[in-house]
Amino acid sequence: MTDAPTLERKTLSVAGAELELLDGGQGAPVLFLHSASGIEAGDPFLRLLARQRRVIAPSHPGFGRSALPDWMDSVDDFAHVYLEMMDKLKLTRVDMIGCSIGGWIANEIATKAPERINRLVLIGPVGVKVGPVDKLDIPDMFAMPQEKVAKLIFHDPVKYRPDLAAMSDEQVSIMVRNRETLALITWEPYMHNPKLKHRLHRVTAPALFVRGASDGLISAEYLQKYAALLPNARTETIAEAGHAPQLEQSAVTADKVIAFLNG
Amino acid sequence: MRAWHFSENAYPYLPPQDEYESIRVNLPNSNYDPRKGAELYDRFLDEWLIAEDEGLEIMLNEHHQTATCVDPAAPVVLGALARLSKKARLLILGNPVANRRMPIRVAEEMALIDVLSKGRLECGFVRGVPYEVLPANSNPVRMNERQWEAMDLIVRAWTSHDGPFSHEGRFFHHRNVNIWPRPYQQPHPPCWVSTTSPGGAQQVGRRGWVQATFLTGFDGTRAIFDSYRKGWREAGLGNDVPVNRLAYAALVYTGETEAKAHAGADKLLWYMRANKVPFHYQYPPGYMPVAAMAKVVRGAALDQHASLKDKAQVDKAIEAGIMFAGTPDQVYGQVKRFYEHVGGFGHLLLMGQAGFLEHDDTVHGIKTFAREVYPRLKAEFPDTTISGIQQQKVVA
Numbered sequence: 001m002t003d004a005p006t007l008e009r010k011t012l013s014v015a016g017a018e019l020e021l022l023d024g025g026q027g028a029p030v031l032f033l034h035s036a037s038g039i040e041a042g043d044p045f046l047r048l049l050a051r052q053r054r055v056i057a058p059s060h061p062g063f064g065r066s067a068l069p070d071w072m073d074s075v076d077d078f079a080h081v082y083l084e085m086m087d088k089l090k091l092t093r094v095d096m097i098g099c100s101i102g103g104w105i106a107n108e109i110a111t112k113a114p115e116r117i118n119r120l121v122l123i124g125p126v127g128v129k130v131g132p133v134d135k136l137d138i139p140d141m142f143a144m145p146q147e148k149v150a151k152l153i154f155h156d157p158v159k160y161r162p163d164l165a166a167m168s169d170e171q172v173s174i175m176v177r178n179r180e181t182l183a184l185i186t187w188e189p190y191m192h193n194p195k196l197k198h199r200l201h202r203v204t205a206p207a208l209f210v211r212g213a214s215d216g217l218i219s220a221e222y223l224q225k226y227a228a229l230l231p232n233a234r235t236e237t238i239a240e241a242g243h244a245p246q247l248e249q250s251a252v253t254a255d256k257v258i259a260f261l262n263g
Numbered sequence: 264m265r266a267w268h269f270s271e272n273a274y275p276y277l278p279p280q281d282e283y284e285s286i287r288v289n290l291p292n293s294n295y296d297p298r299k300g301a302e303l304y305d306r307f308l309d310e311w312l313i314a315e316d317e318g319l320e321i322m323l324n325e326h327h328q329t330a331t332c333v334d335p336a337a338p339v340v341l342g343a344l345a346r347l348s349k350k351a352r353l354l355i356l357g358n359p360v361a362n363r364r365m366p367i368r369v370a371e372e373m374a375l376i377d378v379l380s381k382g383r384l385e386c387g388f389v390r391g392v393p394y395e396v397l398p399a400n401s402n403p404v405r406m407n408e409r410q411w412e413a414m415d416l417i418v419r420a421w422t423s424h425d426g427p428f429s430h431e432g433r434f435f436h437h438r439n440v441n442i443w444p445r446p447y448q449q450p451h452p453p454c455w456v457s458t459t460s461p462g463g464a465q466q467v468g469r470r471g472w473v474q475a476t477f478l479t480g481f482d483g484t485r486a487i488f489d490s491y492r493k494g495w496r497e498a499g500l501g502n503d504v505p506v507n508r509l510a511y512a513a514l515v516y517t518g519e520t521e522a523k524a525h526a527g528a529d530k531l532l533w534y535m536r537a538n539k540v541p542f543h544y545q546y547p548p549g550y551m552p553v554a555a556m557a558k559v560v561r562g563a564a565l566d567q568h569a570s571l572k573d574k575a576q577v578d579k580a581i582e583a584g585i586m587f588a589g590t591p592d593q594v595y596g597q598v599k600r601f602y603e604h605v606g607g608f609g610h611l612l613l614m615g616q617a618g619f620l621e622h623d624d625t626v627h628g629i630k631t632f633a634r635e636v637y638p639r640l641k642a643e644f645p646d647t648t649i650s651g652i653q654q655q656k657v658v659a
Contacts, residue, residue: 071433073405142543142547142548143289143397143543143544144543146542146543173557176548176553176556176557176560177553183404183548187400187402187403187404188402
């Protein structure tokens with residue numbers, strides 16, 4: 001991937017929070033909203049995207065090196081932060097890609113300002129409750145060992161097991177803090193906003209819902225029912241990938257996403 | 264010194280440990296026989312009343328969805344004790360206020376018990392142990408902030424007497440607070456907070472409330488009490504911190520003979536041996552500060568658990584200062600040594616019953632302590648003593 005541009009790390013003050021963001025590439029802007037595991041500047045998927053588009057990828061408040069003001073504690077807060085960030089960066093209209101909780105944030109943004117979204121890609125998104133009252137739509141990640149979480153997340157969990165010995169103290173701290181902020185914003189109601197499904201009909205942008213075939217967190221049924229809440233959405237499955245096809249199958253996923261964004 | 268009899272009200276009749284993943288949170292309650300449970304409640308209430316007859320005070324606590332402590336509503340049991348007991352102080356340690364959605368309800372429950380007991384309530388507050396966040400569906404992040412807002416609101420509810428007030432805080436919202444009854448004790452019942460971290464103790468010290476710590480051993484306890492004293496002085500409460508602001512909970516068993524005492528003490532260690540809880544319940548995200556949790560992720564917890572497991576033997580537990588056990592002379596000597604090491608404390612919380620320690624043995628431990636050890640502790644360590652490590656006293 002030597003020909004792919006590297007994204008530059010910047011900081012930007014939004015809503016009283018210092019946010020870190022990656023910015024790079026040329027073309028129509030794409031706002032990339034990461035999953036609970038955060039983002040890295042060398043992320044292959046982002047670099048593939050940046051070959052064709054300008055990619056703006058912030059770390060959510062409380063994730064990576066982004067600050068988390070005391071008053072923030074919800075996905076809704078983050079959606080407002082990003083609308084303000086778009087104003088600051090003069091991004092009138094964008095394409096948006098959101099993974100997992102990033103997909104939830106993307107949908108919250110899209111319901112608040114549908115006119116600012118061209119096309120929307122949701123990869124393994126959480127955020128709605130579509131199943132029965134007596135069963136969690138998404139397995140309880142906070143009530144199981146990390147090894148079991150990894151099995152639900154990855155098609156190939158062994159390959160993506162974190163190598164703690166090789167990680168710097170800062171990297172371990174970021175991993176721990178990402179998990180803490182994830183708990184803060186998803187604990188209750190678990191992984192969803194009960195209001196969101198009643199608002200998604202406002203999202204008129206064409207939307208692509210993507211799921212890895214081995215995703216143990218987001219079921220195929222969940223994805224279908226979620227997509228059906230938007231007026232103009234379709235679904236796609238990526239083989240040999242779990243909850244993060246952008247990581248496990250970055251080239252295939254990037255191709256499909258870029259094809260969709262290019263209409 | 265004041266001594267308090269404490270039992271977690273465990274339900275010990277469980278299958279072998281290797282047949283379940285955790286004694287807390289997900290152990291099915293099909294393992295609980297309500298008839299056996301009813302007998303246990305009778306027994307534990309009787310033991311508290313025997314402790315009262317022997318001159319001890321009464322302490323109880325609360326945990327949820329666990330066999331280790333089948334008292335998920337401590338105020339209910341405290342209500343029964345308020346009527347059954349006559350003179351003992353009644354310490355609840357405590358109300359898990361970071362997990363209670365309505366602090367005002369807690370203020371009401373505690374005021375009711377204070378009136379019912381004619382002013383014998385000692386009201387403790389706890390943040391709640393990590394395994395409680397799932398049972399309470401309580402967000403493990405920012406619990407400390409919730410706890411302090413709740414405690415301050417409860418005190419305000421107790422001490423406001425001129426009709427409704429409102430509270431629009433970070434975590435709690437009440438438009439009309441005007442509790443009936445108000446507490447019997449004025450301005451309000453004594454407040455206790457338990458914490459096992461120096462940072463927490465400093466905050467408690469700033470309020471001047473009673474600081475309790477559990478099984479933190481010689482050096483851990485000294486660090487916590489030092490932080491308390493630091494907070495107390497910073498808040499301008501004076502230079503001298505009386506020992507009655509500090510409490511220590513240990514496993515305690517006193518017997519006529521060393522052999523009998525160690526046999527009883529060994530049964531108390533069920534409390535430590537039975538606490539089988541997997542990592543993901545022990546360490547929910549956000550419960551600990553990031554820096555501390557990063558160390559845990561790197562393996563610090565494994566060392567800590569190995570060390571705890573190692574201490575679950577009578578000799579080692581005594582050596583670590585988490586257990587006082589033996590003949591009356593031995594127990595007195597162990598408490599004295601601990602007292603002097605940590606700079607003094609005014610309340611000894613005796614975990615005097617656990618697991619399969621049966622009624623007769625529990626009562627033997629209570630009575631032997633109360634008759635042979637307690638009078639000496641009261642004489643040697645008066646409540647008004649100023650706390651602080653020995654060297655400071657000598658200089659002064």
